[in-house]
Amino acid sequence: MTVPGFLKAREVVTIAGALIFIVGVGVAQPRFVEYENLTRIANSTVILALLAAGAALVIITRNIDVSVGSTMALTGIVGGSMLRDGVSIAVVVPVVILAGAGLGAVNGIGVTYGRVPSIVMTLGTLGAYRGISFILTSGHSVENIPAEFKKIAVTKLLGMPVIVWGASALLIGLMLLMSRTRAGRHLYATGDNAAGARLIGVRTNGMVIIAFSASGALAALAALVFLAQIGSVSNQAGMGIEMRAIAAAVIGGVALSGGVGTILGATFGAVFITTATSSLSFIGIPGFWADTVIGAILLLALFADARVRAGLEKRRLSARYKRELGGPPEPPPGDRPAPAALPSEKRIAGGVA
Amino acid sequence: MKITSALFASVAIAALAFTAGCSDSTATTDAEGSADAADAPRVAFIPKLTGVGFFESGGAGAEAAGEKYGLDVTYVGSPEASVAKQVELINTEIQQGAEAIIVSSVSPDGLCQVFKKAMAQDILVLTWDSDVNPECRTYYISQGTADQLGAMLVEMAEVDIAKTDKVEVAFHYASPTVTDQNQWAEKAKQIIADETSWTVVDTVFSENQTELAVQQAEALINANPDLKVIFAPDANALPGTAQALESLSRTDLNVVGFSTPNVMRPYIESGTIKRFGLWDVTKQGELAVAVTKQLLDGKKLNVGDSFDVDGLGTLEVSPNSVQGYDYEADGNGIILMPERVVFTKDNINDFDF
Known part of the structure; x- marks a missing residue:
């Protein structure tokens, strides 16, 4: 009765949930699962997935970033104005991403060296960044993004927009960075136990600033996608999207208490939210009900997720007790703890080592 | 601590200044x-x-x-x-x-x-x-009574689609709580029911969010392959719907609604939509x-x-x-x-x- 390794990952529940949901709607309305519609959903997910990945990075360090909607609007307005005024794409893209990273770094520095709680700091910049975009545009939206930039959004490879491929590659790279590198482990350590992480030499302040900068840079990338897909950007752009990004991360198994979660989970959290939103037209739910139904679907997902996790944890524990306390069916050779050691002690010992 | 409070204060002031009243620039007369x-x-x-x-x-x-x-x-x-x-x-x-x-x-x-x-x-x-x-x-x-504006919506669609055609139509606007848009849509729906052979298949809402407007419209169009007309009496829903037509490369759909000329100019020039209304x-x-x-x-x-x-x-x-x-x-x-x-x-x- 051991649990297969891959099921131990928290995000598996989300991925399975998203797939079951897609199949479920597909059974009710086959048009929903046509390749063309699935690529459309993937295309619609990109902005939210980028923001959710940024939210995950910050939440893993035990902070929160509610300013990404405004960061996206401000960087989008800066990038959009430059594109409109004829600055070349090769210049605009790096400038916008750097601007986003800079705006994120302001949050990170405020939270670490300024010692402002992240919710307060980013609430401040949420207002301030949107205010700056108002000042820059004197309230008007930025229109007439050149066609050569909008063309990026309609360019396809194997029937899938290149933006989806690009975003997938980026997110996979980020996943590898988080799971395979020292920096990734330091990020988790910072959120799990900042004091402990400092003791073993992790520069926790630096990690927090990096996480916020990455969140800002991802918001700027989302802004570029927004410009390409939509072709204009108003001062209202991205208002409230930070809450959806945080919801996506949490649905994807990123714990608000820090130290736990993956980019993969957050990405599928975003897939889940976008799928739920765009399924309503297919299953014939009237628009008046949209918010209520989406809220209910999300709550249901979180509830099911919590139940499944509790069940998995119980099975994992009982398997462990069986191994360590009950008569072992097949004791792993050389791995037996000292007879008096309780499981919890072993865990603590293992944690310090 | 000094840095903390100074930063905190400046953030708070910035947030207040930007969100509360970024426009009170004219010298005030003390009329009393x-x-x-x-x-x-x-x-x-x-x-x-x-x-x-x-x-x-x-x-x-x-x-x-x-x-x-x-x-x-x-x-x-x-x-x-x-x-x-x-x-x-x-x-x-x-x-x-x-x-x-x-x-x-x-x-x-x-x-x-x-x-x-x-x-x-x-x-x-x-x-x-x-x-x-x-x-x-x-x-x-x-700007006009609900009767005038509701009728105007139907009249704009009638130019290309005869009242006697049995076609599917849908509505897309900001939210069911916006009084004026709701009145226009209700009036237009009443005219459609009384005077035409058209069927209203769905009404979707996009909450003033540009990217949601595109996504909702795309979902609406894919869910209803026989759709012929979308009424979008909202300054955000109309460009979003037009953008959705462009991303899905659909040219067989009529979209009419209310928005501002500067936002809609690219879609009129590209021929994606033929006409839309507003007042000056x-x-x-x-x-x-x-x-x-x-x-x-x-x-x-x-x-x-x-x-x-x-x-x-x-x-x-x-x-x-x-x-x-x-x-x-x-x-x-x-x-x-x-x-x-x-x-x-x-x-x-x-x-x-």
């Missing part, structure tokens, strides 16, 4: 209710929210008319469309000695209390674009200020009275019943914009808002 001829009477012109081309243009029209008529017109608003923000702004204006307040209300009854307080201090209260209950204001400067919001701002001027000069306007406005011709005061209200009183009524505009390839370049 007894302004003499030397001081131009202060008039506040308030939009639902700032940062939207539509309202900014209305504000520009109002301020220009202020100069023409010798009134100190200030366009003040909040980037967030909320009753609380509007109440706050109106209270500030009352304290600053405004003699008239002209508001596009976000709620039919949420502003009544503060308006009654203003009227009790002999401040002139008018509404424009979006009304409040008639007993809470004097006159409403209306700059003139609506001018008209509101012109009426205010006449009232401040002591002119009495009652239902049925007609008066001249430079540049707009002769206008008449209509009873509140044209908008479906039961309340009628002296010095209370609705002033309708004389005409609405259908924008096409041929005339769109005559407008800049």
